[in-house]
Amino acid sequence: MAKLTEKIVAITGNAAVAQAMRQINPDVVAAYPITPQTDIAETFAEFVADGLVDTEYVTVESEHSAMSACVGASAAGARVMTATSSQGLALMWEILYIAAGMRLPITMTNVNRCLSAPINIHCDHSDSMGARDSGWIQIYSENAQEAYDNVIQAIRIAEHKSVLLPVMVNMDGFIVSHSIERVELLDDEVVKRFVGEYKPVYPLLDVENPVTHGPFDGLGGFYFEHKKAQIEAIERSRKVVLDVADEFKRISGREYGCFEPYRLDDAEVALVVLNSAAGTSKCVVDAMREEGYPVGILKLRVFRPFLARELSEALKHLKAVAILERATSPGSFGPLYAEIRSALYDLEARPKMVNLIYGLGGREFRPEHAKEAFGVCLKVAQTKRVEKPLGYLGLKEVEVIS
Amino acid sequence: MKDLVEIRWHARGGQGAVTAAKFLAETALAGGKHVQAFPEYGPERMGAPIQAFTRLSTEPIRTYCSIVNPNVVTVLDLTLLDVVDVAQGFLPDSVLIINTSDKPSSLRGKLKLKGGKVFTVDASTIALEELGKPIPNTPMLGALIKVTGILGLGEVVKHFEEAFEGKFSPRVIEGNIKAIKRAFEEVKGE
Numbered sequence A: 001m002a003k004l005t006e007k008i009v010a011i012t013g014n015a016a017v018a019q020a021m022r023q024i025n026p027d028v029v030a031a032y033p034i035t036p037q038t039d040i041a042e043t044f045a046e047f048v049a050d051g052l053v054d055t056e057y058v059t060v061e062s063e064h065s066a067m068s069a070c071v072g073a074s075a076a077g078a079r080v081m082t083a084t085s086s087q088g089l090a091l092m093w094e095i096l097y098i099a100a101g102m103r104l105p106i107t108m109t110n111v112n113r114c115l116s117a118p119i120n121i122h123c124d125h126s127d128s129m130g131a132r133d134s135g136w137i138q139i140y141s142e143n144a145q146e147a148y149d150n151v152i153q154a155i156r157i158a159e160h161k162s163v164l165l166p167v168m169v170n171m172d173g174f175i176v177s178h179s180i181e182r183v184e185l186l187d188d189e190v191v192k193r194f195v196g197e198y199k200p201v202y203p204l205l206d207v208e209n210p211v212t213h214g215p216f217d218g219l220g221g222f223y224f225e226h227k228k229a230q231i232e233a234i235e236r237s238r239k240v241v242l243d244v245a246d247e248f249k250r251i252s253g254r255e256y257g258c259f260e261p262y263r264l265d266d267a268e269v270a271l272v273v274l275n276s277a278a279g280t281s282k283c284v285v286d287a288m289r290e291e292g293y294p295v296g297i298l299k300l301r302v303f304r305p306f307l308a309r310e311l312s313e314a315l316k317h318l319k320a321v322a323i324l325e326r327a328t329s330p331g332s333f334g335p336l337y338a339e340i341r342s343a344l345y346d347l348e349a350r351p352k353m354v355n356l357i358y359g360l361g362g363r364e365f366r367p368e369h370a371k372e373a374f375g376v377c378l379k380v381a382q383t384k385r386v387e388k389p390l391g392y393l394g395l396k397e398v399e400v401i402s
Numbered sequence B: 001m002k003d004l005v006e007i008r009w010h011a012r013g014g015q016g017a018v019t020a021a022k023f024l025a026e027t028a029l030a031g032g033k034h035v036q037a038f039p040e041y042g043p044e045r046m047g048a049p050i051q052a053f054t055r056l057s058t059e060p061i062r063t064y065c066s067i068v069n070p071n072v073v074t075v076l077d078l079t080l081l082d083v084v085d086v087a088q089g090f091l092p093d094s095v096l097i098i099n100t101s102d103k104p105s106s107l108r109g110k111l112k113l114k115g116g117k118v119f120t121v122d123a124s125t126i127a128l129e130e131l132g133k134p135i136p137n138t139p140m141l142g143a144l145i146k147v148t149g150i151l152g153l154g155e156v157v158k159h160f161e162e163a164f165e166g167k168f169s170p171r172v173i174e175g176n177i178k179a180i181k182r183a184f185e186e187v188k189g190e
Helices: A014-022 A040-050 A063-076 A087-092 A093-101 A126-130 A144-159 A186-195 A223-252 A277-290 A308-315 A335-343 A367-382 B017-030 B078-083 B104-111 B124-133 B137-148 B153-164 B170-186
Strands: A010-011 A026-030 A058-059 A082-086 A107-112 A135-139 A165-173 A181-183 A259-264 A269-273 A293-301 A303-304 A322-324 A352-358 A390-393 B005-011 B034-039 B047-055 B071-073 B095-099 B117-121
Touching: A010 A014, A010 A259, A010 A335, A010 B017, A014 A040, A014 A107, A014 A144, A014 A165, A014 A181, A014 A186, A014 A322, A026 A040, A026 A293, A040 A082, A058 A063, A058 A322, A063 A082, A063 A087, A063 A093, A063 A223, A082 A087, A087 A093, A087 A126, A107 A144, A126 A165, A135 A144, A135 A223, A144 A165, A144 A223, A165 B104, A181 A352, A181 B017, A186 A223, A223 A303, A259 A277, A259 A308, A269 A367, A277 A293, A277 A367, A293 A308, A308 A335, A308 B104, A322 A335, A322 A390, A322 B124, A335 A352, A352 A367, A367 A390, B005 B017, B005 B137, B017 B034, B017 B047, B017 B137, B017 B153, B047 B124, B047 B170, B071 B078, B071 B137, B078 B095, B104 B117, B117 B137, B124 B137, B124 B170, B137 B170, B153 B170
Parallel strands: A026 A058, A026 A082, A082 A107, A107 A165, A135 A165, A269 A293, A269 A322, A322 A352, A352 A390, B005 B071, B071 B095, B095 B117
Antiparallel strands: A010 A181, A135 A303, A181 B034, A259 A293, B005 B047, B034 B047
8 A cells, every 4th residue: 555654545445445344343244256346345355364354254156145144144243344336236136125124234335336238337326326215324425535434434323223224335436446546544443443342232143132033024013113113213314424423523534414515505506416526526616616607516425314304405595406417217317306306395495406417337427517517507597497307418429229 | 746737648458557557646645645546447458558547736636537638648559649549638738758769759740749748768678678578667657757757766766666565576676666767867858
């Protein structure tokens, strides 16, 4: 690792997450060791082989098995982590719901990459957006530093007694996962103290106090009530996310909320963005502000739980908002747009809103795309009319044979 | 050094451009800079044209996309000139460094390049003589730091020794350092 000091290093997003996992030193990591797995699992396997962690590393034969092993280990009472990406997350699908429904505080990093077909390995958010109803808390990261910080905070959020839910930390595939950046690491001891010792609530391995996990809960049972309890738990996580962020600021000096407004207070139009596109868009905001344009950004960090009230409060003063989306829901709008638009429904006066799809399959999001998005917003603000609620940024001009 | 320096590397798979792009960023970090380095991911085949990118800045770097208006362009393989527009987005004060035994002026003519500065260095021959393999990445690095002044030769040599100690044999490390130093001396301007 190249370093400026012991703590300031130049590493990729994947390596930053692997470092966080080394410092957290989980009891069990279960991962599928080949494509579409990430360097996170590979680097962490080296840490295990080198004896830098005490983790039981379970290499399984598929991502479905990886999440299944995580579920078993977590129910047994272990602190469990894993990583995945793209098709891997898709294959974990049914077990994601089981992890959340069994209230298992597993922390997983997902390197956001698109789903086939056509075959493509590059960044978009189709993988995690598809998992949005699975009951996992979802946190998004602009860069390698945020991915590192979010993974450490995720442990505390997941394991909080009032939450007990799995957390998925997302970062952009290749753009952040494979890019070398300056990252400030915390001391091993500081992270160890911050995450603390894991005390499972109802571990299967506590044979003195036998419990049952995951039994049938049919018509005469409490499936519905369990789901209600799960909904309440993720509602409670809103406060926990902020409390953990406060504590994290004390050890790191870095500030986190559920979302990050950037030059938003006095803006008239804004973009809502996730992950690395936020960084590129911030540069464009600064440049356009120089020219006198009233533009700003809202970067969403926590997508699940969805902060409808807080988001409507943060966006209500704007004249026009573009929701930038690196995923689609064919036949409808993008998921982020649908939810944010719905969150603003009860306001007396609402901004006009457009949905702009960008960057599918890793298509590059460049400053000119952010500029184009602001252009759309400024025009909507001026005319007070949305001509096309769904648009695309960076689409090649070809005849599409549909 | 300007606030932000953007470097684009053109090479063929196997010539070590990605390693050089990352190594340059790591060395600059050790000097206190904010850095970013990444390859353009595509079909990863030996010999296929590839690009890699390095950003160095005194301020945090927030841009997450490839470099279209580079301050510096390095070309590790002369045959790319017929395949790739290496001068794409070239600015009036940009610098182009090409691995060739030819003179900068004839390359300028071939590329029909206006403005900027062109440098050449015979990185393949240097690598062949010092390393026994025509892998031009480290000599290109030597030429790059000479013509841009973004890092000192001493810093690069020191970091090279630290970064690759134990990974390469002392003979390979020494050969690379000789190659860096020779290119630093031998790079030609217009």
